[in-house]
Amino acid sequence: MGDLPNRRLEEVLEDTYGLLVRQMTWHDSLYLKRVTAKVETGFGVLKLKRYTGSEQALRQYYRRYLALARTGFTGLPRWYRTVAGKPYVAVQDEWFYLIDWIEGRPFRLSSTDARRLGEALAEMHHVRPDTADFDKPRWREKLRQVTQARRLLRGGIAERLPKDARRFIEQQESLLDETFHHVADSLADHHRLLKSGVVHGDVTLPNILFVDHRARFIDWERLNIGFPLEELAKAAMNTCHFSIPHVEHLLTGYDYDLLDYNQKEIFSTFFEIPREVVYLLLRAARGHRTKHDASMWTFVRDTWDARIALIRHFAVR
Template sequence: MRDLPTFDKTEIIRIVRRGYGIRVQKIIPYRHIYRLETNLGTLFFKPFHSKEAKLQLIVKAQEHLKKQGFTRFIPFIPTLNGKPYYCYKKQLFYLTRWIDGHPSNYDNPFELRKAVHLFARFHKAAKGFAPPIEIPDFLGKWPLMFKKRTLELKKCRKNAQKYPRPTPFENLFFKHIDYYIEQAEKAIELLDKTDYVLLSKAGKRELPFCHHDPAHHNILITSTNKAFLIDFDYLIRDLHLHDLASLIIRNGKASTWNLKRCEFLIKAYQEIKPITPEEFAVIHAFMTYPYDIWLLARARYIEKKPWPLTYYIKELIRKTKNEKARQYFLDKFLYSYLLL
């Protein structure tokens, strides 16, 4: 991960005063964001380390959600010039109010249900979005994406075989890679048998978008048990099934692929937004693809990231230790939602 610049307190006070006309009384840093005590109360201050177009896209997405009646996000505070963010020395910053809350805990059924309901409501509102800014577009591209990644997995296996002196990572990698390549090819076959193409064509008319990072820490739960969706940095154009499948996968991994948690999650989602049999089939294909293994293999054999060998080994063990439970989960999911 690249090192991000930090800002001293005097500089932050100057930026907030110039850009927003707000007086900062106290600054509390949290990694690369800051909690500010000001004359307007407690605020959230964040340097944005990406292109301005991405921040503009987030602004447009939030404006769209608000028009659709979804307001459980934290809007940007406008600058003195009425803009949603401030630029100082070619660096972008934004301010929001500070939400007193904690990251949701998916192990807590009450908070998981809150989070799932929030995502379902978000998905109902995240349609008809045609911003004048380019949006990363995954819609209709899953088959191509799966095939490209599978070719990369095979390339990774080939590259690993070229090592004159295999490390303990390669020895472990060779024990698992054939199985995961089979899983990747199976996911392609499963997706091909679904109505994914028809759903994608409908999506091109509906113009949906996804949050694309349904991690537990991107849902804040307040002391009054209100849930807020935060961090729209990875927003994409795609079917809502991308978010939903990712949410199921995250909970599967966190619970050693507990089917009861999956059933609880799906029931909670359908209390707000129904899931059709055709959509369940697409979700099943998406979950079958071994994304985590592809990502790790790509990092080592294609991107050649200089991570310590111990880290690579630890990650591979972590990602493969529950593969039997994962396969059982996928089989049960197939029976529970597709074959009845």
């Protein structure tokens, strides 16, 4: 899939959108080939996105996009309908939709970019759309994953891991067990205080661009209602290269200091979760053992000391 010739797609754009395509250039994502095409037209530069899920999921995503757009939130790309008014098209059993191409520069590890990223997250998290087409966030799922990871750890899952990963788990087993225990207790204690809101769902470096000195998010396909403080914690861990000063600047942009003690404790709990370790342990339990897993274990080992220092700096106990 994803290998449709450009000429066929150009014909679709001309016939269904009324666009004259001058050039089409495909781009890969981290895991998939030919996911996004930069389409230069007489109307402007647009993005043709190949949707890898079902039509039902795409339809739901479009409804969520509309709900967020109706709030006046300006961080979304424009979504284009076909001449017939449809929000997407099918081409040989694949789904495609058309939005604005956002041209910008990538995130740089600087105090200014970190602060502006925090501001962009805060702006998004404060938007209140109609939530009829959104999922309800489930705190128990967060608890279940951490609890299961702890159970696997205590059950000797390390024996099923590659040699280097097994050695790392054996060295960090006590700390990981203590972390899983604390996170589970904190989630159980604070779940009634968890505040829900709009989340992008994938705030990682490839999905952040800076346009006119403002952070913009792209690839909104995981848009949903979730826990904003969880997304803040993930974004801080994903983008700031485990740098304490840069995370502080990100939190300054978010107005973190205005949060009450309980909300700061919730952020600290989400920040403490070793997400890659949880993910890899759950995959190992299902028998997965790929090159991607091995590279993730290497990344975890290489960054572990910096992660622990970062977590302890922002701990609220």
